[in-house]
Amino acid sequence: MHIKPKAGEATYIFDSFDMDERKALIYLKSIDKLKVKEIDINYSRLTETMLMDICDKLSIQPKFLINDKKLKKKIFEDLSNCENEDILTYLKYNPKAILTPIILAIEKSYIIKNPYDFIKKGMTFN
Numbered sequence: 001m002h003i004k005p006k007a008g009e010a011t012y013i014f015d016s017f018d019m020d021e022r023k024a025l026i027y028l029k030s031i032d033k034l035k036v037k038e039i040d041i042n043y044s045r046l047t048e049t050m051l052m053d054i055c056d057k058l059s060i061q062p063k064f065l066i067n068d069k070k071l072k073k074k075i076f077e078d079l080s081n082c083e084n085e086d087i088l089t090y091l092k093y094n095p096k097a098i099l100t101p102i103i104l105a106i107e108k109s110y111i112i113k114n115p116y117d118f119i120k121k122g123m124t125f126n
Contacts, residue, residue, distance in 0.1 A: 003050045004057070005104050009035045013054070014101040016040045021101045024112055028103070041095040048088040054102060057109045062087040067099040 005011045012028055014021040028036045039046070046054075055062050062084045071079070079087055079097075091098050101112045110117065 003039070003046075003053050003104065005037065005106055007106055008033060009037060009105075011037045011039060011104040012101060013039045013041065013046075013098075013104070015096070016042055018100070024101055024117075041098055041100060046092060046095065046098070048085070048092055051088045051091055051098075052084075054104065057104050058102070058111065062091070065091060065099050067097055070096055 003011055010028060012025055014025060016022060025036070025038065028034065051062065051065065055065060058064075063080050063082075066079055066087065079090060082090070099111055103110050103112055
């Protein structure tokens with residue numbers, strides 16, 4: 001599975017069990033001339049390399065991919081102090097701990113808070 005988007009394409013990484021994340025996917029699919037590549041963390045395993053590619057595209061360290069709301073405080077604190085490789089391995093085997101949804105495009109990439117972030121951030125896809 002290739003994660004990096006091409007021109008006219010967006011990669012959407014999401015949790016299909018979350019209604020708001022599914023709404024954002026519907027919005028993305030409604031954009032003319034945009035091909036959406038879906039990666040559902042419930043059914044697709046992301047490798048450490050893919051997770052690092054996501055971090056690079058977002059210009060963040062792996063610890064910022066951790067969804068603190070889905071982890072116990074102690075686990076989150078322990079993970080935050082780990083090496084990048086350890087965090088990536090943890091996220092690979094515990095995808096529910098990944099902060100989603102994430103949109104990767106050539107122009108800009110974001111961790112989206114809700115479906116309306118596309119409009120607020122002025123995301124356009126040409």
